[in-house]
Amino acid sequence: MFKNLIVYRIGEGWQPDATQLADKLAKEPFLSCAPTQPLAVGWAPPRDIEHAPLVEVIDGHWLLKLKREQRLLPSSVVQERIDELAEQIEAQTGRKPGKKAKKDLKEQATHELLPRAFTKTSATRVWIAPEQRLLFVDAGSASRADEVVTLLIQAADGLSLQLVQTAESPAACMAAWLLDGVTPEGFQIERECELKGSDDEKPVVRYARHPLDIDEVRAHLTSGKMPTRLALSWNERVAFTLTEGFAIKKISFLDLAFEGRPEASGDEAFDADAALATGELGRLIPALIEGLGGEHDFAAAGAPASAPAPAIASLPANVPEDALSESPPW
Secondary structure, X not given: OOOOEEEEXXXXXXXXXXXXXXXXXXXXXXXXXXXXXXXXXXXXXXXXXXOOOOOEEEOOEEEEEEEEEEEEOOHHHHHHHXXXXXXXXXXXXXXXXXXXXXXXXXXXXXXXXXXXXXXXXXXXXXXXXXXXXXXXXXXXXXXXXXXHHHHHHHHOOOOOEEEOOEOOOHHHHHHHHHHHOOOOOOEEEEEEEEEEOOOOOOOEEEEEOOOOOOHHHHHHXXXXXXXXXXXXXXXXXXXXXXXXXXXXXXXXXOHHHHXXXXXXXXXXXXXXHHHHHHHHHHHHHHHHHHHOOOEOOOOOOOOOOXXXXXXXXXXXXXXXXXXXXXXXXX
């Protein structure tokens, strides 16, 4: 159900109400692109069933889905049409179109071509754990997560979100785990990692399907390279990749997680998948945060506890892109 997770802390001022949130999201439903519309974004039922709820509540966890449809119009195709129109104007007037005229021609060409363009549809899942006051976006990039978070904050009254930042740097912790082979309880190092140097050339070394408890890896670490990604597993139930910015990628559930799970199909399969994913990951992520020293306490560090940072903001240069939070440790 989830492939990647970017983790946010929910501000204290928000009062969770699934029915109220569903009503708010219903004001911004997903509607397919009109013929000349380049992009359509809106909220859709997580079950992919028409008129189903926009907020699914399963075992106390909320599931949402933001859907987007984009018309694919290659710039080369637009340029070809611009050139055709420009040639027509030159043939009629004897003069080549100027800079302003070409800008108008680009708008004309785009307007003409959009109705014939193919569309690409994608969806981003959102998981809210109200009791833990955590929100997760199933996005592979910060920009896609930003889009979802921005629209959600606009829809939900009083909602503020802040990227979770751990007390200890994930990169430093991953380096220590690789050097001494000791990981937090329940976690195991798997066979994939990426190491990056900090000098001007920023050399990168990647290992895939390769043992990592070798002298070569330790030599890279002692020479100054730091892990940017490390494949891990948790209690033989979930495999994933941890990044230096505390993003969780390439999530997969292992055989042990499925033991004792009854066969399900149709609507029941959605409930079973959701319960499995939120149940397993709902235990893994707190354990991972704890293994990284707990959650950074901004109040203790001198930041005003009542003034959470915006969900989308410019981060300090020395802070990873995926690394802000506001609340005390678990």
